[in-house]
Amino acid sequence: MTAAPLKPAAPLSLLGLTPPEITSLMAELGEPAFRAKQVIDWTFAKRAVSIEAMSNLSKGLRQTLTEKFVTRTMTIATVTGSKDTTRKFLLKLHDGRFVETVLIPANPALYGEASDRHTLCVSSQVGCAYDCKFCASGLAGFTRNLTTSEIVEQIVQVEAYSGERMDNLVFMGMGEPLSNYSNVIKAIEILNAEWGIGIGARHMTVSTSGLAPQIKRLADFPLQIRLAISLHGASDEVRNKIMPVNEKYNLDELFEALAYWRSKRKQHITFEYILIKDVNDGLDQAHRLAKRAKGLDAKVNLIPYNTVEGLPWVRPSEPHQDEFRDVLLNAGVKATLRREKGHDIAAACGQLRLRQETELGIIESPIPEKRITINAGA
Numbered sequence: 001m002t003a004a005p006l007k008p009a010a011p012l013s014l015l016g017l018t019p020p021e022i023t024s025l026m027a028e029l030g031e032p033a034f035r036a037k038q039v040i041d042w043t044f045a046k047r048a049v050s051i052e053a054m055s056n057l058s059k060g061l062r063q064t065l066t067e068k069f070v071t072r073t074m075t076i077a078t079v080t081g082s083k084d085t086t087r088k089f090l091l092k093l094h095d096g097r098f099v100e101t102v103l104i105p106a107n108p109a110l111y112g113e114a115s116d117r118h119t120l121c122v123s124s125q126v127g128c129a130y131d132c133k134f135c136a137s138g139l140a141g142f143t144r145n146l147t148t149s150e151i152v153e154q155i156v157q158v159e160a161y162s163g164e165r166m167d168n169l170v171f172m173g174m175g176e177p178l179s180n181y182s183n184v185i186k187a188i189e190i191l192n193a194e195w196g197i198g199i200g201a202r203h204m205t206v207s208t209s210g211l212a213p214q215i216k217r218l219a220d221f222p223l224q225i226r227l228a229i230s231l232h233g234a235s236d237e238v239r240n241k242i243m244p245v246n247e248k249y250n251l252d253e254l255f256e257a258l259a260y261w262r263s264k265r266k267q268h269i270t271f272e273y274i275l276i277k278d279v280n281d282g283l284d285q286a287h288r289l290a291k292r293a294k295g296l297d298a299k300v301n302l303i304p305y306n307t308v309e310g311l312p313w314v315r316p317s318e319p320h321q322d323e324f325r326d327v328l329l330n331a332g333v334k335a336t337l338r339r340e341k342g343h344d345i346a347a348a349c350g351q352l353r354l355r356q357e358t359e360l361g362i363i364e365s366p367i368p369e370k371r372i373t374i375n376a377g378a
């Protein structure tokens with residue numbers, strides 16, 4: 001009998017530890033308390049690329065730490081795009097898998113907010129189990145959750161490469177952040193902390209396909225992060241066809257969770273709504289969407305569908321996109337139509353990784369049986 005190949009053990013990264021954890025680690029090693037402060041400072045404020053670089057620690061301590069810990073677990077495999085445009089980073093993980101992280105430069109109206117900020121679109125999982133019919137991230141199914149440190153390191157890697165500080169984060173890369181709840185929450189705490197990466201909670205947006213119980217749990221989380229819902233259909237009939245998650249948590253359940261969120265938070269929820277020709281772009285959907293958005297005082301981001309290799313979907317014509325948006329505006333809903341920079345960002349997440357892992361033979365080409373047929377206005 002041949003033994004199954006061993007999975008490479010995940011290296012323990014200091015980037016995934018909080019100060020209390022680092023403090024008790026130092027205590028276990030018999031080190032004085034000030035050593036913990038030094039290690040925290042090297043790891044986060046100074047962004048040490050290795051434990052060896054922590055020059056004011058004794059050689060012995062560096063040696064001991066190096067046996068168990070690292071400060072980096074990933075490398076940048078490719079970067080596409082240029083300084084003034086969206087840049088896509090393909091990051092190689094310790095086990096040979098890949099995720100994407102997208103840097104969006106200052107943009108006047110991205111994700112509904114006027115902004116001169118550097119936005120990073122981060123991944124939370126390798127692949128995705130939720131199987132939305134239009135999305136590249138789920139095409140090859142779910143591989144694994146990212147660890148807390150892998151989420152944090154995406155920001156660290158991109159900041160080091162670009163020389164820019166990220167001041168806005170959106171969890172709109174690969175994966176469903178709320179199904180990797182504890183790692184994502186811990187990463188958000190580290191990313192927000194003064195001792196950590198220092199990004200304001202109000203400048204972090206978690207985007208979800210609609211995991212109702214986790215939305216309620218997140219509503220009780222103390223940091224004032226923002227919430228975006230990938231709605232993409234304003235009736236169960238349409239949503240069921242393109243987002244299998246809706247069969248588990250239908251619109252009534254989702255909206256009950258969103259009402260709970262609103263009862264706890266001042267910030268407006270954002271609905272993301274991809275416009276896909278003849279799938280969810282009927283004007284009846286626009287009217288229903290307007291009603292739903294008004295009920296929660298939510299904003300709507302309309303995103304013309306971005307083509308995914310191997311999938312048949314296309315975006316509606318521009319006049320039709322405008323017509324859809326105007327239904328919302330006329331109903332008094334704050335709606336934006338993101339045609340320019342940024343509309344392809346989230347969609348791109350997943351495609352690079354898919355290509356890379358297929359080429360390397362890590363996964364089989366998944367270009368699928370994702371075709372569904374529905375008529376305009378269904």
Ligand SMILES: C[S@@+](CC[C@H](N)C(=O)[O-])C[C@H]1O[C@@H](n2cnc3c(N)ncnc32)[C@H](O)[C@@H]1O
Pocket residue numbers: 134135136137171172173174175176177207208209228229230232272274303304305306307308343346347349
């Ligand atoms: C990739 S998902 C990740 C976050 C989370 N899983 C979610 O669904 O909100 C981020 C956003 O990208 C959108 N998206 C996926 N494929 C797209 C495409 N081909 N064109 C435009 N947006 C797309 C999703 O619907 C979602 O709103």
Ligand code: SF4
Pocket residue numbers: 128129130131132135136137138173174175176209230
């Ligand atoms: S849209 Fe979000 S939940 Fe759906 S498959 Fe893509 S990453 Fe997963």
